[in-house]
Amino acid sequence: MNEFAKELKAENADWVSEVKEALGETTITVPREAIVEVCASLKTNHGFDMLADLCGADRGPEEDPRFEVNYHLFSTKHHSRLRLKVILSEDDPHVNTVSGVWKTANWHERETYDLVGVIFDNHPDLRRILLPSDFDGHALRKDYPLRGYEPYSLT
Amino acid sequence: MGLENNIWESLPDVITVKLDAVINWARKSSIWPATFGLACCAIEMMNSVSARNDLSRFGAETFRASPRQADVMIVSGRVSRKMAPVLRRIYDQMPEPKWVISMGACATSGGVFDNYAIVQGVDKIVPVDIYIPGCPPRPEMLVHAITMLQEKIMSESVKDRKDTFEEESRHSVVPGTLPVTEGTALEREIEEEVAQNKAPRPYTVPSKHERRRSS
Amino acid sequence: MGLENITEEVEFLDQPLESQMTLSMGPQHPSTHGVLRLDLRLDGELIVKAVPDIGYLHTGMEKLFEYKKYQQGIVITDRMDYLNPLGNNLAYVMAAEKLLELEIPERAQVIRVLMCELQRIASHMVWLGTHCLDIGAMSVFFFCFKEREKILNMIESASGGRLTPSYFRIGGLMMDLPAGFENRVRQFLDNFLDAMNTFETLVTGNTIWQARTKEIGIISGEDAIDYGLTGPCLRGSGVDVDLRRDNPYTGYETYDYDVCVEHDCDVWARFKVRMRECYESHKIVRQALDRLKPGPIKADAPKVVLPDRDDMRKHMDSLIHHFLIVAEGFNVPPGEVYHAIEASKGELGVYMKSNGGPKPERVHFRGPSFVNLQALPVMSEGEMVADVVAIIGSLDIVLGEIDR
Numbered sequence: 001m002n003e004f005a006k007e008l009k010a011e012n013a014d015w016v017s018e019v020k021e022a023l024g025e026t027t028i029t030v031p032r033e034a035i036v037e038v039c040a041s042l043k044t045n046h047g048f049d050m051l052a053d054l055c056g057a058d059r060g061p062e063e064d065p066r067f068e069v070n071y072h073l074f075s076t077k078h079h080s081r082l083r084l085k086v087i088l089s090e091d092d093p094h095v096n097t098v099s100g101v102w103k104t105a106n107w108h109e110r111e112t113y114d115l116v117g118v119i120f121d122n123h124p125d126l127r128r129i130l131l132p133s134d135f136d137g138h139a140l141r142k143d144y145p146l147r148g149y150e151p152y153s154l155t
Numbered sequence: 156m157g158l159e160n161n162i163w164e165s166l167p168d169v170i171t172v173k174l175d176a177v178i179n180w181a182r183k184s185s186i187w188p189a190t191f192g193l194a195c196c197a198i199e200m201m202n203s204v205s206a207r208n209d210l211s212r213f214g215a216e217t218f219r220a221s222p223r224q225a226d227v228m229i230v231s232g233r234v235s236r237k238m239a240p241v242l243r244r245i246y247d248q249m250p251e252p253k254w255v256i257s258m259g260a261c262a263t264s265g266g267v268f269d270n271y272a273i274v275q276g277v278d279k280i281v282p283v284d285i286y287i288p289g290c291p292p293r294p295e296m297l298v299h300a301i302t303m304l305q306e307k308i309m310s311e312s313v314k315d316r317k318d319t320f321e322e323e324s325r326h327s328v329v330p331g332t333l334p335v336t337e338g339t340a341l342e343r344e345i346e347e348e349v350a351q352n353k354a355p356r357p358y359t360v361p362s363k364h365e366r367r368r369s370s
Numbered sequence: 371m372g373l374e375n376i377t378e379e380v381e382f383l384d385q386p387l388e389s390q391m392t393l394s395m396g397p398q399h400p401s402t403h404g405v406l407r408l409d410l411r412l413d414g415e416l417i418v419k420a421v422p423d424i425g426y427l428h429t430g431m432e433k434l435f436e437y438k439k440y441q442q443g444i445v446i447t448d449r450m451d452y453l454n455p456l457g458n459n460l461a462y463v464m465a466a467e468k469l470l471e472l473e474i475p476e477r478a479q480v481i482r483v484l485m486c487e488l489q490r491i492a493s494h495m496v497w498l499g500t501h502c503l504d505i506g507a508m509s510v511f512f513f514c515f516k517e518r519e520k521i522l523n524m525i526e527s528a529s530g531g532r533l534t535p536s537y538f539r540i541g542g543l544m545m546d547l548p549a550g551f552e553n554r555v556r557q558f559l560d561n562f563l564d565a566m567n568t569f570e571t572l573v574t575g576n577t578i579w580q581a582r583t584k585e586i587g588i589i590s591g592e593d594a595i596d597y598g599l600t601g602p603c604l605r606g607s608g609v610d611v612d613l614r615r616d617n618p619y620t621g622y623e624t625y626d627y628d629v630c631v632e633h634d635c636d637v638w639a640r641f642k643v644r645m646r647e648c649y650e651s652h653k654i655v656r657q658a659l660d661r662l663k664p665g666p667i668k669a670d671a672p673k674v675v676l677p678d679r680d681d682m683r684k685h686m687d688s689l690i691h692h693f694l695i696v697a698e699g700f701n702v703p704p705g706e707v708y709h710a711i712e713a714s715k716g717e718l719g720v721y722m723k724s725n726g727g728p729k730p731e732r733v734h735f736r737g738p739s740f741v742n743l744q745a746l747p748v749m750s751e752g753e754m755v756a757d758v759v760a761i762i763g764s765l766d767i768v769l770g771e772i773d774r
Binding site: 189190191192193194195197198199201202205206207218220222232233235237238241245267268270271272273290291293 | 397398399400404405425426427428429430431433434445446448449452453496500511512515516519532533534769770773
Binding site for chain 3: 053
């Protein structure tokens with residue numbers, strides 16, 4: 001098992017619900033209540049000072065739980081990478097923001113909210129970022145049609 | 156408004172026919188494009204003014220940042236739904252006479268991006284004079300398009316643009332709003348004709364994808 | 371600092387502060403490198419607050435990936451960061467290769483490095499040209515595009531496309547390098563240092579340039595990491611991170627080059643990092659040229675990699691494989707990967723998730739410009755309006771990648 005996963009589990013057993021290693025990458029599934037604490041701990045104690053990427057994914061409307069949010073952590077000190085995963089159900093797609101831990105999470109979370117529709121609680125400025133504010137629906141959901149609901153017209 | 160109206164109202168046809176050639180020559184020799192770089196094609200547009208292709212040989216190198224000083228809008232790249240109202244407003248801000256070149260597959264028909272975010276062809280928003288195929292077109296193709304536009308300008312008459320003034324003044328946009336939609340008498344006539352399937356809708360030719368979808 | 375609470379923003383607008391005004395810069399503005407829009411709150415000429423507004427080029431690429439087969443997605447990546455299309459190809463292709471666990475032959479790896487470094491030079495040429503154009507030095511633009519044109523011609527001779535090459539394929543390359551390619555690159559490399567000299571004379575030693583860039587747009591190393599800056603922007607703040615060295619891919623660990631780090635944290639530092647990177651890329655290209663040995667350019671995976679034309683005419687199974695790959699695609703084992711490369715603008719990451727079918731379930735691109743732009747408010751607050759243009763230029767953003 002990855003050393004960071006081990007240390008994390010030793011720190012608090014509730015923080016790690018699953019560890020998966022595949023293709024040279026480690027994925028730690030974290031319960032959504034603990035994500036901010038886990039991130040803060042990884043940042044301060046384990047040197048993961050950069051959030052390289054944050055992205056949401058939709059598994060499809062028939063799946064339950066439906067959404068997942070992936071946090072790709074990177075350390076500028078020891079150059080290792082780690083993926084945290086939070087799994088969310090369709091009825092309650094809420095997770096706490098990590099923009100307090102890394103400021104870069106701000107736009108990533110706005111993008112995830114815009115395209116996937118995951119709501120980040122306590123986010124300082126949760127608005128649409130890529131699509132116009134009157135856009136209907138969340139484009140990256142599997143049940144959103146590729147061409148949208150209607151062709152574009154100015155009027 | 157403008158030279159055309161004065162000539163049209165005060166001078167008889169014979170003289171305007173003679174003037175056409177002079178005015179058109181002056182217009183075609185210094186087409187100033189508006190900087191309207193959107194995506195990949197914008198880089199090729201920049202390339203067309205650079206040392207190798209040198210668009211200034213055709214009098215079109217002065218890219219103006221302000222649409223008020225521009226004659227031709229080169230829509231270089233994909234137009235997203237968020238950008239479409241902006242594009243229309245910039246077109247409205249350009250003074251007559253004005254032309255539009257739709258550069259590249261995305262601006263012309265949506266290109267490979269047949270999806271929710273991209274307007275399937277800029278001709279749904281503004282009237283287009285020249286279409287350039289390619290993804291992206293080479294700078295030489297843009298140079299060719301400019302020369303084609305010059306030919307088109309030479310074949311125009313100042314009389315042809317009489318109607319567009321009416322339209323332009325109607326479309327002048329209040330900041331923060333979309334173009335007005337109610338329409339002049341001329342446009343209502345066209346609307347009726349369109350409704351009775353007598354004439355194709357002007358400036359809103361359905362794109363390839365849309366036609367396929369509706370059929 | 372940074373983007374504050376939206377309610378605060380609304381309150382801010384409601385207050386009729388006499389000395390402050392709001393300036394909307396863009397989306398059609400010559401110095402925003404595309405369709406970026408900035409809301410600037412100004413106190414005289416000083417910037418109180420800058421709020422970037424993006425999305426004017428949102429193309430729905432990530433949605434489109436889910437509807438395209440793996441090999442069809444390469445074409446879309448070209449249009450993302452259109453100044454560095456080969457870097458995008460590489461990131462996408464390598465993520466898919468990681469899922470498929472393919473071994474790429476040596477020659478293909480070397481050609482990938484060679485092409486990517488050439489593309490990096492081309493990308494930096496556009497950056498230098500437009501950065502100078504924004505600040506007011508017009509002639510540099512023409513010199514830069516002259517050099518870039520040479521690189522584009524080489525890329526075109528190899529791949530057939532100037533701006534959108536789609537040269538890398540899952541499992542190797544589209545085709546081998548054309549005859550005489552190495553000589554053309556060598557010729558270019560011989561003349562390139564002279565061109566760099568021109569730029570150094572025109573720009574680096576120019577006192578006006580230094581006055582416009584020094585101590586402008588400052589961001590500290592800690593802030594840079596916190597905001598997730600990568601690439602030259604991060605190295606300009608004194609943080610020594612380069613994914614080519616730290617998370618090596620395609621054999622970058624075997625090349626000899628320096629990672630350029632500057633400690634001034636301002637526009638000038640980022641400028642110097644990029645200028646030095648051009649020399650380093652020049653070095654890498656030379657080494658890659660020396661390593662070019664004849665050999666296969668495609669991985670030995672007939673179910674994934676398209677067969678050669680000759681094979682198809684002679685062998686029945688090649689023909690069948692070709693038909694199946696083109697018509698139905700290939701299945702990729704389920705799993706998820708995040709692969710990051712050092713593109714010309716920073717860390718270009720691809721998150722790819724497969725559900726076992728011929729189309730990806732989710733592809734997410736972590737565009738370096740998207741993250742770098744987020745630091746613009748921090749850099750520009752307290753500066754003059756004219757400096758914002760310099761700061762945007764130093765971030766080297768591409769809107770195609772930001773909005774995707």
